[in-house]
Amino acid sequence: MTALVELTGVSKFYGNIKALQDVSLQVHPGEISCVLGDNGAGKSTLIKIIAGLHQHDAGTFAVEGEERRLASPREALDLGIATVYQDLAVVPLMPVWRNFFLGSEPTRGTGPFKRLDVDTMRRTTRSEMLRMGIDLRDVDQPIGTLSGGERQCVAIARAVHFGAKVLVLDEPTAALGVKQSGVVLKYVAAARDAGLGVVLITHNPHHAHLVGDRFVLLKRGTMAGSHTKDEISLDELTRQMAGGSELEQLSHELERAPAPDLSRDGGSRG
């Protein structure tokens, strides 16, 4: 079976800076591929290449077996690759229904009377959100008034509705609380069950291990590891993610540090 998206030995340079070097990643339908890494590890660069915002400088990038070099986000969308960004997934001041169809608005009529099919847009938004389990109070409310998790879900529902084959999610749970994160992960799993290939970018190994099928670890622009779910346990993933030996060193340092005397501090205030 050919992968939906396959990156082989992909590199990206910004001037003399190696942002990404020799990274490989496979995305299969009905699977979630997680990309893990600390800040500055190259996660953003990787998704920008997949999303068509940047072009890779070396290696190959194949979509459904065919080698591609995406010139724009529009081109990626046309190939069925939809990207949901952490902070810029939606336009906050616009109503939910306008956001849902942004960039792919259905119209009716011809010539100068070609107009937005507002009825369909509102109805579809409501039903698609219901299908994902979100009962919107009012599709007219500005999307900025929804919670962070709900906004992510609107963006995911939008991608699924427009027939995305590959869903790229940039830190969908980064700014969310525990419960909200759970809600978003549920939709990620729902998208997977619908047969989409998902790329989940995260720095939370717990979230990744809950839903992921494959894990790619990035570290300072290079690939530090690539595993399938049955090869790696959560503890091992967390350890590698946190930098393995670095974490051990940190724990030693913390152990040696003298414990602050909290009782006196608390007593004087109480």
Next chain:
Amino acid sequence: MTATAKAPAEPADERLLHTSLLRRLMGRPELGAVVGAVAVFVFFSFAADSFLQVSSLSTVLYAASTIGIMAVPVALLMIGGEFDLSTGVMVTSSALVSSMFSYQMTANVWVGVGVSLLVTLAIGFFNGFMLVRTKLPSFIITLGTFLMLTGLNLGFTKLISGGVGTKTIGDMEGFDSARAVFASRFVVGDADVRVTVLWWLGLVALATWILLRTRAGNWIFASGGGANAARAVGVPVDRTKIGLYMGVAFAAWVAGQHLLFEYDSVQSGEGVGNEFLYIIAAVIGGCLMTGGYGSAIGSAVGALIFGMTSKGIVYAQWDPDWFKFFLGAMLLLATLLNAWVRKRAEATK
């Protein structure tokens, strides 16, 4: 509203309290401006005895329309997240081009009017193109255009006409028909209505249609409210912005032709400072300075406030020097009111 009527399967959500008409009005960007317009109207009704006469009101309407024609596309541009400081002199440029081209090159003013449309649209395109190419703030780009146009207006006029004004084209072929289109007047009941009012209302209707009911409108809101998010879902943000600048240019052409055909010659130094009046009308009308929010109807109400204030002061027989002070105070008040209303409206949702 039609959506809920056509979809009976969609029951009213029990979490929503009954939305009163007032609540729904509060959510409109125009509300602050409408409240302000009513206040100004009531104020001058008492302060100036002749303010309520039909002839006064048609004068007010005319003053509002000359600003309003430009305030509409300027509002759209602001919703799209950009400014244009070159609008005031662009109107003059447009009038100068049609006047001088007609006088020098042809016998028919319509040729000049056509050439002027092309030239003005090209200026708009230049503004938009420079913006998306250089990614400099629109404030800088259009400030540059403003200064360049101011210089070109004076320089070319002196070079070609030998003075600061153009030669009269009143005796040329097509002048009367062009004047009928851009600067005529007609009588409705007792009222003397200027054709610019029709242009104004037509542009407001067109802009409202585009904003609320077309894909382009959705893109305008998105370009101003979150350009990166819009780009990520495939909205052609750059093309939208260039289009907005060309829309401004089109309105500048209409206003410029009115300026020309209202008389039969143009003074090349005119128009400086008017760009702020257009922006003020748009802001009073509820456009957010940061983009992504506003309405064309609001800009019309803003222009109406401008018309009522500028003429009301005259009818109240005050020194017109006070006008600028009132305009400034009005701008501050309207912006504060808008901010307050928006906060309330968002809180009720």
